[in-house]
Amino acid sequence: MIDYLRAQKVIHWLMAIVIMLDLNVAQKFGGDMELWDRLESRVDHATAGLIVTFLFILRIFLRFLYGAPSLPESMPGWQVVMAKTGHYGLYFLMGLLIVSGIASANFTSDPIVVFGTFNLSSEVDNSNMFNLIRGVHEFATNAIIALIVIHILAALYHHFIVKDDTTKNMTKFWTRKTVK
Numbered sequence: 001m002i003d004y005l006r007a008q009k010v011i012h013w014l015m016a017i018v019i020m021l022d023l024n025v026a027q028k029f030g031g032d033m034e035l036w037d038r039l040e041s042r043v044d045h046a047t048a049g050l051i052v053t054f055l056f057i058l059r060i061f062l063r064f065l066y067g068a069p070s071l072p073e074s075m076p077g078w079q080v081v082m083a084k085t086g087h088y089g090l091y092f093l094m095g096l097l098i099v100s101g102i103a104s105a106n107f108t109s110d111p112i113v114v115f116g117t118f119n120l121s122s123e124v125d126n127s128n129m130f131n132l133i134r135g136v137h138e139f140a141t142n143a144i145i146a147l148i149v150i151h152i153l154a155a156l157y158h159h160f161i162v163k164d165d166t167t168k169n170m171t172k173f174w175t176r177k178t179v180k
Contacts, residue, residue: 002069004169011059012170015052019148022048026141039110047114049101056094069169083154086147093144100137104130 004012025045033041071080102120105112109125158166 002067004069005062005066006173008059008062008066009170009173011055011062015055015059018048018052018055019144022052023141023145039112042105042108042110042112043114046101046105046112046120049098050114052094053098053102056098060091069165072164072166074164075166086151086154090144090147090151093140093147096140097137097144100133100140104133104137107133 022045025041025048028041029038029045071083075083105120106122107124107126107130108121109123110121111123112120114120155167155170158164159168
């Protein structure tokens with residue numbers, strides 16, 4: 001049986017942490033905030049987004065190169081379909097968030113300087129295009145939150161109720177060596 005590489009597991013959990021932190025930063029945008037705070041939050045959000053972009057590309061590359069563990073044979077067919085749909089849905093939405101995030105940053109008139117050097121904004125005000133792309137970005141954000149919740153519930157279901165190795169494939173970072 002194929003197992004995830006340790007690197008795949010580390011990338012999975014790093015992405016989970018950065019995405020959760022980034023969602024927390026992004027939720028501030030809906031409230032009232034001073035302009036300097038909004039600009040600073042956009043930079044934080046864009047920086048986290050670029051970190052996720054790098055990890056996402058690496059994750060897809062490793063998944064293509066090394067694959068993923070097969071699902072348990074005892075898993076009902078509908079759950080197999082849902083698991084694959086959920087995972088591809090997460091990948092699709094991550095990609096959509098990356099593309100729409102970079103595109104919306106490009107259409108803002110305010111600078112968004114990430115890592116202190118690279119400005120993602122064209123600094124040309126195109127509020128119509130910005131609002132259109134922002135709508136796609138917000139839709140993808142809400143959709144990925146829903147899929148993340150389903151993903152976590154499925155992992156808990158497999159770990160505590162079904163008690164198969166599905167969740168352990170991504171949580172176990174070590175191997176126990178038996179001594180003879």
